[in-house]
Amino acid sequence: MALPFCLALSIVGQSPVLAATPSDALLMGQVAEPQSLDPQVATAANDARILVNIYDGLVRNGADSLDIEPALATHWTISADGLTYRFDLRQGVTFQDGTPFNAAAVKYTFERMLDDKHPAHNTGPFPLSFFFSSIKSIEIVDEHTVVFHLKEPFAPLLSNLATPTGLIVSPAAVAKYGKDFGRHPVGTGAFRFGEWQANQRVVVTANSDYWDGKPAIQNVVFRPITDNNTRVAEMLSGGIDAMPEVPPDTVKLFAEKPDRFRLYQTTGPHVWYVMLNTRSAPFNDVRVRQAVNYAINKPSLVDNILQGSADVATGPIPSAFSWAYNNDVKPYPYDPQKARQLLKEAGAEGATLTFYVTEGGSGMLDPLPMAVAIQADLKAVGLQVKIETYEWNTYLAKVNAGLPPQVQMAEMAWMTNDPDTLPFLTLRSDALPDQGGFNSGYYHNPEVDRLLQQARLTTDNASRAALYRQVQQIVHQDAPWIFVANWKQNAVTSTRIDHFTLQPNFNLLLNRVTKN
Helix, strand or coil, X not given: CCCCHHHHHHHHHCCCCCCCCCCCEEEEEECCCCCCCCCCCCCCHHHHHHHHHHCCECEEECCCCCCEEECCEEEEEECCCCCEEEEEECCCCECCCCCECCHHHXXXXXXXXXXXXXXXXXXXXXXXXXXXXXXXXXXXXXXXXXXXXXXXXXXXXXXXXXXXXXXXCCHHHHHHHHHHHHHCCCCCCCEEEEEEECCCEEEEEECCCXXXXXXXXXXXXXXXXXXXXXXXXXXXXXXXXXXXXXXXXXXXXXXXXCCCEEEEEEECCEEEEEEECCCCCCCCCHHHHHHHHHHCCHHHHHHHHCCCCEEECCCCCCCCCCCCCCCCCCCCCCCHHHHHHHHHHHCCCCCEEEEEEECCCCCCCXXXXXXXXXXXXXXXXCCEEEEEEECHHHHHHHHHCCCCCCCCEEEEEEECCCCCHHHHHHCCCCCCHHHCCCCCCCCCCHHHHHHHHHHHHCCCHHHHHHHHXXXXXXXXXXXXXXXXXXXXXXXXXXXXXXXXXXXCCCCCCCCCCEEC
């Protein structure tokens, strides 16, 4: 799709100082280039902010909550044994390529991920297919009714269906584009895909036939601006209209200009951590893992680098999941003396460590300053840390493949909408990179595995919560990560933008946004 002349001019032809965004387009300053616009392939929140505006799922999270509400499914019932989920589908909905949304499209979407004999399975990989591994079969009752039969009860199923991985794709478009579908996305969402100019922009346009009402804005342009200073400069000069993930040291700057900007902040389930390579020395010794947690001044990181935009983390289940959070588990205190003592006991004094660090990416806050501060704290207890930096998508490819023996540490951040997600995908013994998981630090604890599996099978929330609290206690003691921060999500827009809201699941739904 060709861009309107005025829109192209505002992006390319003007200097930042003179930039003025057109009234029919919302220009979003993204933290990175997308990996893919295939919802079953993408994993980053950066990509999800685009995906949720092109596609819909069977269910979605409600506005300003993690509650589940209807989307492409108008109603559902769950059998008493938790093994059967029956969905009544919304009628009269079409994909943006004109093909019908129906039960066959739902079956196709999930079987593409789960069945290695499916004709479109080679359009993957599908790194988050774990979300739906409990599905045994999918039955088409009629065009507007579909039934999921599970192998065993699976408590997080509805929460997982509300994630970007659960968004429904056009079977015709996947068949047409194959592995290139991620560059030619087709869903049922509020916006149609327009174009993707690599490292410049992704453009989507209003879907006038959207079942939930035509969007108020005609175009949305997602611009990847990876450098924090450049992104802030564009926001200040009017070159972009909105910017999620405001760099912490500039939050106050925007807050002090209410005549020009609106600052949005909300709490969501986010964890920023440093994974440790538990498979090789020195982090194959729990004393060394605990030592680095004692060595790092996390309150200083949160207060000084993140400017109070986060809280100190205690483990893999963020406090935003209040019903499952273990209040008895406290953050490791800053105690360099204790750190040096543990390093001495483990014979790890003076160890040299390689630390993978990203230049920027979704949920990563201020990754370079954070890494430098962590490096300094570890140096203070005698550890020599070498930082290696990479662009976000290169970084993800390296880290998601698993830390090699010569790399001991790597930054990471996750946003989730169920307490199951992060520990199950990153701390379970079977979630190793070569098995499709994200346990890139090779943590292994059979008791954690057992508790996580039991929690998945438990449909009573109080019982699930008790299991997750046990997980948090064990993982805190084992210290497979340096537990650093839980971010308080934020964004800034110009005062030209109205009806912009942050969602606790870190997505951005833009169909109600207006611009004057």
